[in-house]
Structures are given as C-alpha cells and as structure tokens.
Amino acid sequence: MIRFCLILTFLVVITIAAADKHKIFYKSLQQAAYECDRYDGSGHCHVRCTTLVTRDWNDRVGLSSAYDRYFQPDPNDQCNVNRTQACLRTKVFTIPPPSPCERASESVKCYLDQFGEINTTAAQFVRFTSVQDRQIVLECAAILGYSMDQLDKLLRDWEFKRMETRCLYRCFLIRSGLYSDADGLAMPRLYVMCGGYEESFYQRVEQCVAKVRQEVPCDDKCTLAQRMAIECIGADYQVGDIGKVSINRAVDGARINNINLSTVNSAINASNTETRNTLNIIKDNSDTVNYGDVNTFDAL
Numbered sequence: 001m002i003r004f005c006l007i008l009t010f011l012v013v014i015t016i017a018a019a020d021k022h023k024i025f026y027k028s029l030q031q032a033a034y035e036c037d038r039y040d041g042s043g044h045c046h047v048r049c050t051t052l053v054t055r056d057w058n059d060r061v062g063l064s065s066a067y068d069r070y071f072q073p074d075p076n077d078q079c080n081v082n083r084t085q086a087c088l089r090t091k092v093f094t095i096p097p098p099s100p101c102e103r104a105s106e107s108v109k110c111y112l113d114q115f116g117e118i119n120t121t122a123a124q125f126v127r128f129t130s131v132q133d134r135q136i137v138l139e140c141a142a143i144l145g146y147s148m149d150q151l152d153k154l155l156r157d158w159e160f161k162r163m164e165t166r167c168l169y170r171c172f173l174i175r176s177g178l179y180s181d182a183d184g185l186a187m188p189r190l191y192v193m194c195g196g197y198e199e200s201f202y203q204r205v206e207q208c209v210a211k212v213r214q215e216v217p218c219d220d221k222c223t224l225a226q227r228m229a230i231e232c233i234g235a236d237y238q239v240g241d242i243g244k245v246s247i248n249r250a251v252d253g254a255r256i257n258n259i260n261l262s263t264v265n266s267a268i269n270a271s272n273t274e275t276r277n278t279l280n281i282i283k284d285n286s287d288t289v290n291y292g293d294v295n296t297f298d299a300l
Contacts, residue, residue: 023128023136023175023176023177024176024177024189025126026123026124026125026126027123027124028120028121028124029070029118029119029120029121030120031123032049032050032053032054033046035049035053036050045100045101047101047105048100048101048104048105051063051067054067054070054124055129059097059103060097062088062092063088063092063111065196066127066192066196067108067111068084068111068115069124069125069188069191069192070118070119070120070122071111071115071119072116072117072118072119073115073116073117074116074117080114080115080116081115083114083115084110084111084115087113087114088110091106091110092106092107125177125189125192127193128176128193133172133176136172136176137155137168138151139175140171140172140175141154141168143171144164144167144168144171146168160226160230163223166222166226167222169222169225169226169229170221170222170225170226173225174225177189178190178193179225179228181225184209184228185205185228185232185233187202187205190233190237193237194236194237195237197236197237201236204232205233208228208231208232209228212227212228212231212232215227
C-alpha cells in the first residue's frame with residue numbers, strides 16, 4: 001500500500017551548461033524572496049508567495065515534498081523526514097483551508113525546524129506549469145513538422161503506437177530538461193516534477209532503464225526515450241503535464257491518478273492508462289474536508 005502523496009517563476013534564468021538550456025528554469029529562495037518583496041512590500045503572506053514562485057505550494061494540497069531540495073540535512077539524521085511529516089500532520093493539517101498564508105508559513109517552518117540546514121542562495125530546478133507544458137508540445141510539433149491536424153491525432157495515440165508520437169514525446173522530454181540521449185533520465189529534475197519520491201525509487205528506475213535499453217535498438221531514440229519515461233517513471237509518477245493534453249492523467253505534478261474523493265469514507269475504482277493496472281482508491285476515517293485526509297490505493 002502506498003500513501004497517496006500530492007503535491008507552482010517568473011523569469012530569472014540561471015545560465016549553466018549548454019546541455020541544460022532549452023526551457024529550463026532555476027531559482028534560489030533568495031531570488032524568490034526578492035520577487036515577492038516587489039509584489040508585496042508589506043510582507044503580507046510572504047512565505048506563501050515565495051513557495052508559489054518556486055512552484056512548491058498549492059493551496060489545495062499544501063507543500064510539495066520536493067521543497068526539501070533547498071535544504072541540506074545532517075547525513076547522520078535518519079529521522080528528519082519522519083519528523084518533518086509528523087510536524088506537517090500535527091501543525092499544518094489542523095489549520096483550516098481558508099488560511100493559506102498561515103498554512104504555507106507553518107509548512108515551511110516544519111522544514112526549517114525539522115528537516116535540515118536551509119540554503120537560500122543555491123538555485124534549484126523549478127517545475128513547469130501546464131501552460132508551459134502545452135507550449136512545449138506545440139513547439140515540438142512545429143520543430144518536427146507536424147500540422148495541427150497531425151498533432152491532434154498524435155495526442156490521441158495514448159498507447160504510443162505511432163513512431164511520430166514517440167518522437168513528439170522525446171522532444172517534449174528534451175526541451176523540458178527531463179531527458180537527454182547521452183545521459184538518459186534527469187532524475188534530480190524528475191524528483192521535482194514528481195513532487196518527490198522515496199530513495200528506493202532510484203534503484204527501481206535503474207533496473208527498469210537497463211531492461212528497456214536491452215529491448216530497444218540503439219538507433220531507435222524516440223522509442224527509447226518514451227519507454228524510459230513511461231515505463232520507468234510513469235508507472236508511479238507523472239512525467240510532465242503533457243498528459244493533460246493527451247492522456248488526461250494527473251494534475252499539478254501529482255502521482256498518475258489524482259482522484260478527488262470528497263465524500264465521507266468513499267471509494268472508487270480507477271484504471272491507469274499507462275500500465276493498465278486497476279487501482280482501488282479508498283478514503284476512510286475522514287470528514288468532508290480533503291486537506292489533511294489520507295488517500296491510499298492498492299493495485300488489484
């Protein structure tokens with residue numbers, strides 16, 4: 001059983017290696033704070049503003065666990081993650097949803113008090129918005145010479161049966177900074193896009209990538225990129241919001257299926273379009289307020 005973890009720059013571009021260009025943005029907490037000082041000189045709701053600028057905050061689901069990329073924990077501290085999550089449960093989840101500024105401040109305070117030493121000057125990868133993802137898809141279609149009619153058909157190719165669809169997806173991954181032919185999957189950036197994932201996930205991805213490389217011919221770059229992303233990452237997490245255009249998968253960088261169970265002690269069956277697994281999603285011991293409830297799912 002896996003806990004159902006859910007997880008938003010204006011432009012300050014950090015120029016790094018040439019391979020890291022395209023559409024990628026990096027931002028430090030210091031830069032985010034400077035932006036927010038210009039937006040709200042009074043400092044009202046400043047913490048919420050900075051976490052919105054780094055795209056780590058969502059008023060509905062709270063703070064992304066990938067916010068930890070701005071911190072350096074003590075390597076000997078094995079309990080910092082558990083303490084941080086316990087703090088979020090006991091302090092943040094008790095604050096009513098109509099108080100987003102207070103909830104954001106208390107969420108960040110949990111990381112400051114429990115997770116590790118904060119680094120305000122190191123620029124970190126900032127995930128894309130749905131609007132940016134859609135723009136990248138359109139740009140890739142133009143780069144590859146696909147008409148709008150062709151693009152419409154490719155976005156309906158949910159099972160990636162056409163080579164053109166796989167090439168469109170590879171272009172999307174490359175321009176999003178999530179993949180390169182030389183280095184494969186960009187796991188640190190995928191960590192941010194996915195809203196964080198457990199350490200054991202790296203090993204599973206490594207094993208999956210090795211399997212895919214054995215099965216796909218070396219000259220089939222489009223299939224290799226698509227299968228790595230979909231089979232090695234997409235089975236557990238969403239890889240960008242291209243799914244909003246083509247597959248209508250999860251929203252806001254969450255796990256593959258975000259099912260909003262708004263009634264008391266409710267349940268729903270859902271199917272994962274990528275892995276064809278059937279999921280039974282259950283919400284129990286809950287009230288009608290979504291924030292703070294725990295949603296779990298089991299593969300049937």
